[in-house]
Amino acid sequence: xxxNSSGIADVxxxxxxxxxxxxxxxxxxxxxxxxxxxxxxxxxxxxxxxxALALALFLRKWxxxxxxxxxxxVVLSPTPVPAYYWWLPGAQTYLQExxxxxxxxxxxxxxxxDVFVFVDFNDLSRLEDxxxxxxxxxATTHEDGRPIAVLVDHHENPRVETDFRLWSPDxxxxxxxxxxxxxxWDSSLIDREIATCIYTALMTDTGSFRFGTTxxxxxxxxxxxxxxxxxxDLVYQKIYHTFxxxxxxxxxxxxxxxxxxxxxxxxxxxxVSAEDLRRFRIGAGETEGLVNYTLTLQNVVxxxxxxxxxxxxxxxxxxxxxxxxxxxxxxxxxxxxxFNGGGHANAAGGVLHMPLTEAEAYFLDVLKRExxxxxxxITSSSD
Ligand code: 5GP
Ligand code: MN
Numbered sequence: 001x002x003x004n005s006s007g008i009a010d011v012x013x014x015x016x017x018x019x020x021x022x023x024x025x026x027x028x029x030x031x032x033x034x035x036x037x038x039x040x041x042x043x044x045x046x047x048x049x050x051x052a053l054a055l056a057l058f059l060r061k062w063x064x065x066x067x068x069x070x071x072x073x074v075v076l077s078p079t080p081v082p083a084y085y086w087w088l089p090g091a092q093t094y095l096q097e098x099x100x101x102x103x104x105x106x107x108x109x110x111x112x113x114d115v116f117v118f119v120d121f122n123d124l125s126r127l128e129d130x131x132x133x134x135x136x137x138x139a140t141t142h143e144d145g146r147p148i149a150v151l152v153d154h155h156e157n158p159r160v161e162t163d164f165r166l167w168s169p170d171x172x173x174x175x176x177x178x179x180x181x182x183x184x185w186d187s188s189l190i191d192r193e194i195a196t197c198i199y200t201a202l203m204t205d206t207g208s209f210r211f212g213t214t215x216x217x218x219x220x221x222x223x224x225x226x227x228x229x230x231x232x233d234l235v236y237q238k239i240y241h242t243f244x245x246x247x248x249x250x251x252x253x254x255x256x257x258x259x260x261x262x263x264x265x266x267x268x269x270x271x272v273s274a275e276d277l278r279r280f281r282i283g284a285g286e287t288e289g290l291v292n293y294t295l296t297l298q299n300v301v302x303x304x305x306x307x308x309x310x311x312x313x314x315x316x317x318x319x320x321x322x323x324x325x326x327x328x329x330x331x332x333x334x335x336x337x338x339f340n341g342g343g344h345a346n347a348a349g350g351v352l353h354m355p356l357t358e359a360e361a362y363f364l365d366v367l368k369r370e371x372x373x374x375x376x377x378i379t380s381s382s383d
Contacts, residue, residue, distance in 0.1 A: 033114030041121035046204025048120035054197035082285025089193035120174040122158035172213035175201030195228035250280035268294040269304035
């Protein structure tokens with residue numbers, strides 16, 4: 001790979017197999033698949049949406065240049081997309097929430113898809129009911145063959161089978177892998193809009209370039225993206241300076257009344273009820289980032305957020321968990337073992353189907369059982 005004079009990789013670390021990208025390009029050139037569905041995970045974040053929209057914008061240009069034809073593309077989200085992402089380039093054109101489609105329209109679209117790209121997740125269980133529909137579509141052969149499936153992701157332990165895979169848990173964001181796809185296929189098509197999508201994805205998944213995953217390559221990619229005219233102040237404001245008055249008050253309320261601090265366990269966690277969410281009219285994506293406050297406490301190495309997301313009129317409780325940690329304490333392992341989830345070493349999540357008070361008691365049991373893990377020295381720059 002090309003490197004600059006400081007030896008930093010020119011695009012991104014060689015996270016995945018470029019042969020795979022070359023083979024995919026050859027297949028697409030030969031078959032010219034007409035319909036692409038770029039799928040993001042439930043509660044999509046900036047990395048999922050930015051990476052998928054970058055690909056959508058890129059593919060449209062690439063089809064015109066290399067195949068001299070148009071292409072149908074949708075970025076499909078299983079759950080509502082937070083209001084503060086709809087400004088992203090391409091969102092108004094390509095982004096579709098499953099809930100806004102009739103069952104029939106959804107089924108027809110999924111069945112007629114020629115290429116599925118799974119962006120920023122690797123387990124179909126993260127797609128709600130859409131996962132089942134896609135699994136069926138992938139198992140069905142059409143006249144021109146089975147649909148092609150491509151994975152672009154950086155989460156641990158992939159659990160989905162695909163024909164092509166751009167995957168590396170070492171990537172700070174899926175956006176780094178997506179960038180590699182775009183530059184491998186045709187870097188001359190990258191423009192300010194595409195760069196803005198990739199930048200947004202990279203910025204959000206690195207906590208605005210402050211997480212431990214922020215390598216020299218991350219900053220180097222950010223620098224390349226800025227050279228296309230991305231406006232970092234605007235991107236930041238559109239995502240992080242869009243709180244409603246209610247949302248800001250909700251954060252204050254949570255920190256005052258819903259925060260539990262267990263200094264002995266070096267843990268702090270928040271427990272938020274469905275009633276709290278209703279009271280402050282909290283919408284899609286508006287709890288994003290709340291869990292990070294737990295780690296701002298001195299000495300805390302494990303933070304969590306338990307939210308009651310039980311649907312009105314549903315009898316089965318649904319408690320969503322977010323886990324965050326510092327340094328060498330791995331929360332993805334806890335998420336897999338105890339909370340039916342997964343994620344990254346320092347940011348993971350899962351779900352429990354039990355009432356909120358039981359979920360909290362269960363969480364505390366896990367804490368007591370697993371505590372010896374972090375009596376070992378936690379290696380981190382903030383320790
Ligand atoms: P968050 O706490 O922000 O919802 O998620 C943190 C990380 O954990 C994200 O990378 C997300 O993809 C992952 N994650 C969250 N919930 C789940 C889950 O239910 N299953 C799996 N496999 N991963 C999850
Ligand atoms: Mn990501």
